[in-house]
Amino acid sequence: MTAEAEEWALPADREAVREALIEWYEDDHREFPWRRTDDPYEILVSEVMSQQTQLGRVVEAWEEFLERWPTTAALADADRADVVGFWTDHSLGYNNRAKYLHEAAQQVQEEYDGDFPGTPDELQELMGVGPYTANAVASFAFNDGDAVVDTNVKRVLYRAFDVPDDDGAFEAAASELMPAGRSRVWNNAIMELGGVACEQTPHCDEAGCPWREWCGAYASGDFTAPDVPTQPSFEGSRRQFRGRIVRTLKEYDELELDALGHRIRVDYAPDGEYGRAWLEGLLDDLESDGLVDLERDDTDGPVARLQR
Structure with a gap:
């Protein structure tokens, strides 16, 4: 195992990870005609x-x-x-x-x-x-190929298992995860995961991502990736970001400040230009509008939730 591999967060139960992805794919996936032919x-x-x-x-x-x-x-x-x-x-x-x-x-x-x-x-x-x-x-x-490694697969491996941004590391990790003799379904499944759930803007819950319980990005809320290094300088108004906050909080009962920040923009940094102060300003506006409650606790930090 390489030095890089020692730092990977690949789960110990590889079989559970494999079966979760394959079952998710076989249960529901985009229908392209070339997927129905060999x-x-x-x-x-x-x-x-x-x-x-x-x-x-x-x-x-x-x-x-x-x-x-x-x-x-x-x-x-x-x-x-x-x-x-x-x-x-x-x-x-x-x-x-x-x-x-x-x-x-x-x-x-x-x-x-x-x-x-x-x-x-x-x-x-x-x-x-x-x-x-x-x-x-x-x-x-x-059904006799190696693990496919495209941009989508790199993004999935980087986010889910902390595989470093290195082509050799991605190839080794992808090969280690792929079940023997199942390259057809596996490569279709992991590319589907990157295409519908782990996109540049992730849709973890909406797409029912099967790797949420193992995914480092899902746990931390940090969804940066090799092809998502920063968000463009400014894509919209404060009003648009307030809308993102409301939509995100609809998916969760509550979120701590930093977890919320990472979910509404990929370049969120607690102490950066688009960090806690910027986010609290948006939340203050929403709180004034009667849409959000911001609970400030000196022990655990601020927690945001939609008003009921």
């Missing part, structure tokens, strides 16, 4: 399309692409200009991705007799397929 060609198309496009927009493009070129053989025989034109018409990002996808289909046909290679290393031999995409296809098509 065809490596269809999954590769979805992965390439998703590299620079929101998933909601990818669905229609993915379905139309596969209707036009349903197999690697069909895509390999297509005119490259038509494939690039489709990419441009659907605003799917850099056109070279369409070119590489077309070339990869030709490789599968010519070098692999129409059968997709199945391991991450073999898949990287295809044109335009890097380590992440290769691993995703191996996981979702063949």
Whole structure:
């Protein structure tokens, strides 16, 4: 175990953590059509399309692409200009991705007799397929991949288990958590967690995050992360932040001052510009409006709750 790993807060009961996430995912998750297939060609198309496009927009493009070129053989025989034109018409990002996808289909046909290679290393031999995409296809098509580590997964691991902001540490932690032989469901599940519960602005309770009992960020209220280092200088008025306070307190019976502060803005710092003094000013306004009670206790510190 590396020096960094010694500092990780990975729970001792790994199996409970794994099963909680998988059960949460299998109970309810976003329905994307590529999650209902194990065809490596269809999954590769979805992965390439998703590299620079929101998933909601990818669905229609993915379905139309596969209707036009349903197999690697069909895509390999297509005119490259038509494939690039489709990419441009659907605003799917850099056109070279369409070119590489077309070339990869030709490789599968010519070098692999129409059968997709199945391991991450073999898949990287295809044109335009890097380590992440290769691993995703191996996981979702063949259930034989490594732990996927994307921005969402890094955010989850950083917040939940204090994994340091280091690519090697993220990869090691993700690999340690992933159950053997279950890369398909696991990688889908942990990316779903980062996509719907542990977003840049977290929705822990609303999304029923299955890791709340183990999560360091949920316990502390500090939801900073590698891709959420600071909040933009000022996104709204005091009125908007007062609204955030009210919405947050509706989710909890009561919150101590610092826990509340961390939940309404990611760059909250008790002694900083947006700290306790700033927050107490907002709470004083809400208290004057008859919306919030602020209980000041010299022992435990101020506690905020909605007025009943």
